[in-house]
Amino acid sequence: MIAIVDCNSFYCSCERVFRPSLWNKPVVVLSNNDGCIIARSDEAKAIGVGMAGPYFKAKPLIEQYGVATFSSNYNLYGDMSWRVMETLRVLMGKEHVEVYSVDECFINMEKVPKAQLQEMAEKMRDTVEMWTGIKVSVGVAPTKVLSKVANRLAKKNKAATNCVLLLDSPRKIEQALQRTLVEDVWGVGGKSAEKLRRYNILTAFDLSKRDLNWGRNNLGGVVGERLLRELKGEKSRIMENPLVDKKVIATTRMFGNPVKDIKSIKEAVATYTTRAAEKLRRQHSAAKTISVFVVPKEDNFNPRFRHGPSIGSYTTLPVATSLTNELIKPAMEIVDQIFEQGRTYKKAGVMLSSIVPDNSIQGNLFETDNKKYEQRLLMSMMDNINFSMRDDILKFASSGTSRNWKMQKNFHSPRYTTRWDEICNVL
DNA sequence: TCTGGGGTCCTAGGACCC
DNA sequence: TCTGGGGTCCTAGGACCC
Numbered sequence: 001m002i003a004i005v006d007c008n009s010f011y012c013s014c015e016r017v018f019r020p021s022l023w024n025k026p027v028v029v030l031s032n033n034d035g036c037i038i039a040r041s042d043e044a045k046a047i048g049v050g051m052a053g054p055y056f057k058a059k060p061l062i063e064q065y066g067v068a069t070f071s072s073n074y075n076l077y078g079d080m081s082w083r084v085m086e087t088l089r090v091l092m093g094k095e096h097v098e099v100y101s102v103d104e105c106f107i108n109m110e111k112v113p114k115a116q117l118q119e120m121a122e123k124m125r126d127t128v129e130m131w132t133g134i135k136v137s138v139g140v141a142p143t144k145v146l147s148k149v150a151n152r153l154a155k156k157n158k159a160a161t162n163c164v165l166l167l168d169s170p171r172k173i174e175q176a177l178q179r180t181l182v183e184d185v186w187g188v189g190g191k192s193a194e195k196l197r198r199y200n201i202l203t204a205f206d207l208s209k210r211d212l213n214w215g216r217n218n219l220g221g222v223v224g225e226r227l228l229r230e231l232k233g234e235k236s237r238i239m240e241n242p243l244v245d246k247k248v249i250a251t252t253r254m255f256g257n258p259v260k261d262i263k264s265i266k267e268a269v270a271t272y273t274t275r276a277a278e279k280l281r282r283q284h285s286a287a288k289t290i291s292v293f294v295v296p297k298e299d300n301f302n303p304r305f306r307h308g309p310s311i312g313s314y315t316t317l318p319v320a321t322s323l324t325n326e327l328i329k330p331a332m333e334i335v336d337q338i339f340e341q342g343r344t345y346k347k348a349g350v351m352l353s354s355i356v357p358d359n360s361i362q363g364n365l366f367e368t369d370n371k372k373y374e375q376r377l378l379m380s381m382m383d384n385i386n387f388s389m390r391d392d393i394l395k396f397a398s399s400g401t402s403r404n405w406k407m408q409k410n411f412h413s414p415r416y417t418t419r420w421d422e423i424c425n426v427l
Numbered sequence: 428t429c430t431g432g433g434g435t436c437c438t439a440g441g442a443c444c445c
Numbered sequence: 446t447c448t449g450g451g452g453t454c455c456t457a458g459g460a461c462c463c
Contacts, residue, residue: 031431038431038463054430072431101434101463189461220460223437250433349432435462444453 001117001168002235003107003140004147005088005124008155008163010103010134011039014080015070017133018416018424026067030055033254033407034071071409077102079417083132091127106144114168121164141167145230148186149176149204173233177205187227192219208232245283245355251276252349255405258297262339265294265348266332267400272350273331274399277324278383280352284359286320287352290327292334295347310349311338320356323375324382327352328398 007013011029016022026043030036037058040049047065049058062069081102088105089097096108112120121138128136137158139151146167153176154165167173183193185204195218201207208231215228229236251272259265269292280287293312315330331350382394414422 033429033431035430052430056429059429103463187461191460221437223460246434248434252432254431347431433463436460438457438459440456442453442455445451 007103075415180204270398288320288354297346
């Protein structure tokens with residue numbers, strides 16, 4: 001059996017841990033740049049605040065009900081996520097925990113006797129709440145897809161399930177599938193749901209009755225076949241190694257305000273490159289390809305392309321690198337290529353790909369080992385200082401000092417758990 | 428006026444090889 | 446007159462996830 005542990009309204013819950021007065025009150029958290037709503041407490045859902053909607057549209061409702069509003073505080077959420085996952089690793093053994101996203105993880109329950117599954121799921125729920133203050137929901141079933149179905153129903157019917165649902169018999173699985181619409185199945189997105197409805201497949205149960213070949217031919221090849229296997233109770237996505245290195249590393253952001261000058265774009269791109277290179281070094285990798293793109297602000301707004309088309313280019317380096325300065329240089333050259341005078345831009349991004357472990361970088365005849373060593377030492381000193389002191393205390397000059405492109409964060413909460421000067425005060 | 432930021436996997440099709 | 450069959454690698458793009 002497999003369990004999935006999923007934090008309830010995770011970002012909102014993180015904010016509420018340090019603001020108990022918001023308990024049972026409507027809370028929302030906004031995306032970067034305070035653009036969209038990306039998390040809502042149950043109370044906010046109840047008064048009709050929509051998911052992923054733009055903030056400005058929901059603003060009247062938010063003000064009318066006095067909804068507590070926060071800019072996203074990823075320092076806080078990242079640390080709280082680590083606490084939740086670490087609690088589960090202590091409880092279940094770290095080899096059984098597969099972190100799937102910031103707020104959810106799969107637990108391999110093969111070793112737990114069948115009669116103790118319910119009890120163990122409740123223990124996970126209670127321990128995480130006791131140790132971190134975060135409430136979670138737990139779904140347990142024979143496969144990952146079915147455990148997601150269970151988790152969703154547990155969350156939707158908190159009064160009846162107390163946030164734990166175990167699907168351990170064919171009858172329970174069938175009932176759960178009948179109560180789940182096909183678009184709510186993990187792996188079925190908008191496009192597929194539309195197609196399935198045309199075949200009169202409306203619930204997860206309807207879908208589970210199709211045979212594997214049908215899935216292969218109508219739902220994106222092997223992906224569809226695997227999905228059908230999982231719905232039928234046959235494991236098809238194995239427990240993956242949770243700490244696989246990223247194959248692509250990206251840092252992309254909307255600007256706080258639209259930007260017209262190349263200097264600002266270069267500052268932003270240099271800053272994003274710095275951030276991406278840090279992520280690269282954290283996983284001890286180096287990249288051979290760097291791509292840069294910008295998104296112009298289009299006057300005729302087309303809802304089909306919310307961000308408008310992006311304009312970009314890439315450079316393949318002679319040797320893979322993880323050194324910030326070696327990545328900033330080609331990035332700046334790409335900006336020179338793609339920037340058009342007279343246009344206004346609203347977003348830019350940097351992507352690193354062709355990623356290899358940094359201990360297997362191909363040597364370069366013309367570079368002495370000594371110089372490389374010194375440069376790496378410099379990088380790791382910068383990383384340490386920036387991590388332990390404050391973001392960006394040391395930076396490359398090309399990242400700029402004016403930073404008028406920086407994003408808006410008008411409702412930022414303190415980084416209670418990761419900065420000494422922002423620690424929680426109890427008065 | 429104002430709509431995020433990361434990722435993954437898979438497939439099709441072209442270039443190229445013998 | 447008549448021009449195969451099998452494979453690999455790469456890239457772009459689609460669909461999906463949180």
